[in-house]
Amino acid sequence: MTHPIQNARVLLLGGFGRVGIEAAQYLLKTTDARLTLASRTGKTIPSEIDPQYHDRISTLTLDATQPAALEEACQQTDLLISCIGPSGIVGDSVARACKKTMTPLVDAGGYDPVIQSLDQAEKDDPTRVPLVINVGLLPGLSGLFPEHILRTIGAGTDIRQLDIHYVGRDAWTYNSAWDIINSLGGFGHDRGFCYLDNGRIVSVPMGKAGAKPAFPHPIGKTSTMLIYAEEIVRLANQHNIPVARVFGANIGPRATMICILARLMRFYNSDKGLDRGARWLARASEKDMRKMEPAYGIQVDLHDATGLAATAQLMLTDTYQATGTVIGITARCILQGQHNGTGVFMLHEAIPHDLFMSLFEQEDLIRFIDIRTLNDQHTAEASV
Ligand SMILES: NC(=O)c1ccc[n+]([C@@H]2O[C@H](COP(=O)([O-])OP(=O)(O)OC[C@H]3O[C@@H](n4cnc5c(N)ncnc54)[C@H](OP(=O)(O)O)[C@@H]3O)[C@@H](O)[C@H]2O)c1
Incomplete structure (x- = not known):
């Protein structure tokens, strides 16, 4: 367990997608985090989001395949949530940018190739923030x-x-x-x-x-x-x-x-x-x-x-709502310091199971x- 982050700045890549919007809604409802929703084209706040939360949301035009822009955005954030895809095309580029800039990551996709690629580098170059790959259903x-x-x-x-x-x-x-x-x-x-x-x-x-x-x-x-x-x-x-x-x-x-x-x-x-x-x-x-x-x-x-x-x-x-909620709970636990430390994790390794299930059952x-x-x-x- 680590210290909670107050008024955290959370960057949501794919924040306008099916999963991203659900994760955003959960975090707006259950935390005081300020969210930046990113997409490759300029967009306004999605209509699904309750106007009472609009003052905690900003939008950003960002292509996650541009490493310099991605790293710059990481440096201005306390936690990055990646809901972009296809994961097989995005590969490990977002996870590596997070590792380099020491930005905690919750990744909806990633799948086996990303976790394997990150694990291989751990022995020589250990990750100093939580990188949670494969967070969904x-x-x-x-x-x-x-x-x-x-x-x-x-x-x-x-x-x-x-x-x-x-x-x-x-x-x-x-x-x-x-x-x-x-x-x-x-x-x-x-x-x-x-x-x-x-x-x-x-x-x-x-x-x-x-x-x-x-x-x-x-x-x-x-x-x-x-x-x-x-x-x-x-x-x-x-x-x-x-x-x-x-x-x-x-x-x-x-x-x-x-x-x-x-x-x-x-x-x-x-x-x-x-x-x-x-x-x-x-x-x-x-x-x-x-x-x-x-x-x-x-x-x-x-x-x-x-x-x-x-x-x-x-x-x-x-x-989709459940996938976004799983991502939101994981992000919430990291922001509140209720996670299993730093390194490369799958969901079951990152968050205590009883805490996670009790938060999930509340939805x-x-x-x-x-x-x-x-x-x-x-x-x-x-x-x-
Ligand atoms: N683990 C699970 O159970 C689970 C369940 C569902 C989905 N997923 C994964 O979650 C990911 C998203 O799925 P989804 O169904 O939400 O897809 P989606 O509705 O198509 O949303 C993906 C969003 O990513 C954005 N995007 C794509 N490439 C980007 C890039 N290079 N830079 C910045 N933004 C980019 C797109 O926004 P713009 O086009 O506006 O840029 C799009 O809104 C997929 O990889 C999927 O496999 C995992």
């Missing part, structure tokens, strides 16, 4: 909720296997869709269907990669497939859990078809394919949402030596949460 809450389960009902149990399912649907923006297509190819490491087994990443054939978790309405029973998640490999290693399997699915029907097609045709292997996949996925998911509501669910199963020991489900009412975003041990005794429950 997936990755982000996708690691923090399992961390919370492991440290609460999992505490004191010898967990031998961790199984996690993520399912979600919404009308994805082009930038989000681009990163989703890129993730299907493992961000450049196409590992196929795989899981962690005693320090090794083991591949399995498609026929053995599926699962069928059942969530409450409106998700219901759904199909998921094994995916590689660096976040959960780190989490499992941190808890000495030998086996970790992560399953995921984009559950809008048209979006599912585009993801299957993108995977079969390996759209993620070229700029043209990524662009085409992102356009198709954005359009298909928008059509899905004409008759469906957004949804996001996580299921966490903890196994001990005798079998399933505990299980937990979390379902949210929304994805009206959780549709259903159920955490139970094998003997069916509820240890926590809240449903809407």
Whole structure:
């Protein structure tokens, strides 16, 4: 824990985007921070933001791919939040500018290549501020909720296997869709269907990669497939859990078809394919949402030596507002000095899980949460 920053100056790159606006709204509501919303073209304060907060907002024209302008902006800020994309194109340029100028960072994207690139430099050149990469729902809450389960009902149990399912649907923006297509190819490491087994990443054939978790309405029973998640490999290693399997699915029907097609045709292997996949996925998911509501669910199963020991489900009412809120809570905790120190982190490593979950539960975003041990005794429950 460090000292809180009063009247902090927060710079929001992508502050006019879907995620950026939600993060801004959370910070305006819960902190006294002054926000600068940046975009590549001059813009006025978005209409979604309540006029009572306008005196705490300024706007800035900034292209984050211009290093000198970015570093100059960093020097005038106490915390930078990056909600720009596609992350695969932005790469580690924002994180490196923050490291150089010692500006704490909360990054909505980043994904595995950025965290790996930052980690490699840590030994020779340690980071002296918190750089929190991958802050959102997936990755982000996708690691923090399992961390919370492991440290609460999992505490004191010898967990031998961790199984996690993520399912979600919404009308994805082009930038989000681009990163989703890129993730299907493992961000450049196409590992196929795989899981962690005693320090090794083991591949399995498609026929053995599926699962069928059942969530409450409106998700219901759904199909998921094994995916590689660096976040959960780190989490499992941190808890000495030998086996970790992560399953995921984009559950809008048209979006599912585009993801299957993108995977079969390996759209993620070229700029043209990524662009085409992102356009198709954005359009298909928008059509899905004409008759469906957004949804996001996580299921966490903890196994001990005798079998399933505990299980937990979390379902949210929304994805973009929830992503922005996760980013906002992370930024708030850093501004208030309630974080796990300096260095390169994923969300579950950066913010104490119990503090994060109590702040998250105060927002009206959780549709259903159920955490139970094998003997069916509820240890926590809240449903809407
Ligand atoms: N971890 C998660 O769960 C999660 C969930 C959702 C999204 N994300 C990530 O968050 C990022 C944003 O997604 P989104 O859906 O909010 O996208 P979006 O609505 O398109 O917003 C992105 C914003 O970034 C700005 N931008 C793009 N390039 C820029 C640059 N070089 N310099 C300055 N601003 C730039 C754009 O503004 P201008 O065009 O006005 O410059 C745009 O408003 C994506 O990388 C996405 O993958 C993560």
